[in-house]
Amino acid sequence: MAGKGVKCLSEALRGLSLGAQPCRTTPARQAAMGCIRSMATAVEGKPSNITRSVDEVYTPLTTVPVTIHSFPTLEPRSLEAWSTKHLYLPLRRDILHLAVVYEGDKTRQGTASSKTRWEVAGSHRKMRPQKGLGHARLGTRQSPLMRHGGKTFGPKPRDFSTKLNRKVYDLAWRTALSYRYRRGELIVTEDGLDLPLPDEFLYAASKGVLGREVEDGFVSKYLAELLAGLQWGREYGRTTFITGDRRPNLFTGMEVGGENGRALELDEVDVKDLLETGRIVIERSALREMIKTHSSDLVQRVQVPGLRTKPQLGTAIVQ
Amino acid sequence: MRRLPRLPAPAPCLGPSQIPSIPLRAPAATITSAAAAPTPNPRMNDRRYLSTTPPNPARLKKPTYEFDLDLAPENAPETHTRRQPVPTQFRYPCGRRNAPNPAELDDATYRPAETADGLEEVGSIADWFEKPEHWGYPGGAAEYVRRAVGSFGPVEKVTDPVLLEVLVKRAIVEALVVARSAKGKSLETRAEVEQVFAHTADGVYRLRDIVAVDILPSGSEVATLEKAETTRVWDVLRGAVPSEAAGEKEGKKKRLLQRSLVPLVHARNLVSSPSWDNGWKKAVLRNTVAKFWAVKRIQQLTGHRIPDSKLIGDVTVGAILKMLEEPAKPPKLAELLEAKAAFQDLPNVRVFPRRVTPIDKDKMEGRWKIITRELQERELPIIGTGGYSGPFEKRWVEGK
Known part of the structure; x- marks a missing residue:
């Protein structure tokens, strides 16, 4: 008897579920549809089916693929699976804004300084008599009213840095990377990302016969053509290269041919750098290190046996 | 390694010699890890710095756990730090030459210019490599870089929709073959797959046979291959690799042939034949490994690079095809x-x-x-x- 009661209850609940209802259209929406006029930019398509039956098992996306390329041929060499919490976060413009403002504040030099009347050098003699000349009363030449006098409320060296919770900042890093990933603008290369300069040029450079101007001219032109071939150059919004440490040829090349992009060491990168230029080219170990150091918000304090406390870094699928 | 000294004037030119094969300095650390890369320690305040050090062969070896004093990189002879002369077709600037003094000239009609009007502009030495003739190729720097660096896939992307359709189907079939038989898992099979793909990089080899394979068996919506088909296609593909007995000569010939693409007429004939069915475009690509090989093969055959984010979840083959085709320009x-x-x-x-x-x-x-x-x-x-x-x-x- 009790079993029958439970069965009835479950049937009733299933009837109330979203999936059981054949069509859910609101009258307001229907009324509006009648007077919508066709526009050139309107996207016509069926609304996505977001309703889900209780019978369907909810299997959210947990990992996304990341292809590791060789540079500069861009041949896909291997494949890794990365957690969606690392590289497939939804775009949060507010968090990116917080991070960029935080970095901007932090990098302000804050050295502007002006002298108050007490700091301006000179004699403190009274400039003119208190009375009898028909002029206003005037004390010393350091007065803020005088030319070359002190500044009343002028700037003084100070720290402009603001605060941001570490977890929010780390979320911003991964949000920026995810944004690039979603747009196909995050290109991961094998370790050892460097600019492959031709042997014949390097031989001449090692002999020191070319001179600085010619060397720079060669590297600049070579780099420009290389990036133009990849559609990564100036016309395509420049390219940011990120490596674990300083690679002489890549970094010198990018300094010489800076109109086509920039190269950054991992320590120099900020969230703002990840959002600038047309694409980010990063070597595998640098990406790994970047995500590893910026996942403080993913650590769970509650530990469940058998469950990981934080998502695993990229695992190889095809090696 | 050498810090480049700045000479007051460029030395006399290095004589141009015969056309070389263009060797590039492979990034040393592509084989080793980034941490183990032979990284120089440049002065940080020195803005201008190029590493001309060739990769150290001792460091490029796989790390062994047996400690050998004689073979330790620190004790290895420093022969690798010297670059060997490389024949070049670049034209380098020659040293400065001074014009003779007008007073010493015998020519009575000579009159030195007093203004710059009418004089030939030769530009500064910084623009030396802006001129195409100094790169040794008629196409200048662009042609040199294209030959030296190379690309994975054709330089010009395939844009013809018919050709794209044929090549994408070929890529999907081959990707399913590789993924199904778990080829490419171990290093040996991976090398074999790479070899087969390199020898069929043009997509011409036995195209009709491979494209005729049905990737959507009845009653299924996921792209799969029958086991017998997998074996057959793999055998067909392996036939493209010349056997060692055939010698290096044939291999060279094949490599030269790779440059030619699938003829458009051939592709049109295939697509217009009655056996060509568009049902395969509805096949869903679900296997991540198959997707990887499909993307790789599509890039090799058509020159289109598909970003990872476009292939998350279930993607139909038709959707992939649509990504590659350029959308029609909206009319004004x-x-x-x-x-x-x-x-x-x-x-x-x-x-x-x-x-x-x-x-x-x-x-x-x-x-x-x-x-x-x-x-x-x-x-x-x-x-x-x-x-x-x-x-x-x-x-x-x-x-x-």
Whole structure:
């Protein structure tokens, strides 16, 4: 008897579920549809089916693929699976804004300084008599009213840095990377990302016969053509290269041919750098290190046996 | 390694020699890890720095756990730090030459120039490599870089929709073969797969056989291959690799042949044949490994790189094909109106493809020729202000 009661209850609940209802259209929406006029930019398509039956098992996306390329041929060499919490976060413009403002504040030099009347050098003699000349009363030449006098409320060296919770900042890093990933603008290369300069040029450079101007001219032109071939150059919004440490040829090349992009060491990168230029080219170990150091918000304090406390870094699928 | 010294003047030119094969300095650390890369320690305040050190062979070896004093990289002989001469076709600038003193010349008609007018402009030495002839190829730097660096796949992307359709189907079939038989898992099989793909990089080899495979068996929506088909296609593909007995000569010939692409006529014949069914485009690609090989093969055959984010979840083959095809350009409003003949009945309405400027109006009235002639007579600029400022007296009149 009790079993029958439970069965009835479950049937009733299933009837109330979203999936059981054949069509859910609101009258307001229907009324509006009648007077919508066709526009050139309107996207016509069926609304996505977001309703889900209780019978369907909810299997959210947990990992996304990341292809590791060789540079500069861009041949896909291997494949890794990365957690969606690392590289497939939804775009949060507010968090990116917080991070960029935080970095901007932090990098302000804050050295502007002006002298108050007490700091301006000179004699403190009274400039003119208190009375009898028909002029206003005037004390010393350091007065803020005088030319070359002190500044009343002028700037003084100070720290402009603001605060941001570490977890929010780390979320911003991964949000920026995810944004690039979603747009196909995050290109991961094998370790050892460097600019492959031709042997014949390097031989001449090692002999020191070319001179600085010619060397720079060669590297600049070579780099420009290389990036133009990849559609990564100036016309395509420049390219940011990120490596674990300083690679002489890549970094010198990018300094010489800076109109086509920039190269950054991992320590120099900020969230703002990840959002600038047309694409980010990063070597595998640098990406790994970047995500590893910026996942403080993913650590769970509650530990469940058998469950990981934080998502695993990229695992190889095809090696 | 060498820090580049700045010479006061460039030394005499290195003589150009025969055309070399173009060897590039492979990034040393592509084989080792980034941490183990032979990283120099440049002075940080020295802005200008190039590493001319060739990769150290001792460091490129796989790490062994047996400690050998003689073979330790620190004790290895420093022969690798010296670059060997490489024949080059670059033309380097020669040293500076001074013109003879006019007083010492015998030529009585010679008169030194007093102004720069009419003299040939040779440019500065910094622009030396801006000139195509100094790169040793008629196409200049672009051609040199294209040959030296190479690319994975054709340099020009395949854009023809028919060709794309055929090549994508081939790529999907081959990817399913590789993924199904778990080829490419171990290093040996991976190398074999790479070899097969390299020998069929043009996509021509046995195209009809491979494309005829059905990737969507009845009753299934996921792209799969029958086991027998997998074996058959793999055997067909392996036939492209010349056996060692055939010798290096044939291999070279094949490599040269790789440059040719699938002829368009051949692809059109395939697609228009009655056996070509569009049902395979509905096949869903679900296997991540198959997707990886499909992307790789599509890039090799067509030159299109598909980003990872486009292939998350279930993706149909048709959707992949659609990504590669360039979307048709939306028609302009003026073209649409002209095609529809929208305002034909209205005599006072005309449609222009762009803004009607005052010059256009002058041209319609026939005034523009006269205006141009009068401006030319007065030596005034025809278009624009010619660097003359606006009427500054206007500010006085307006009291500003």
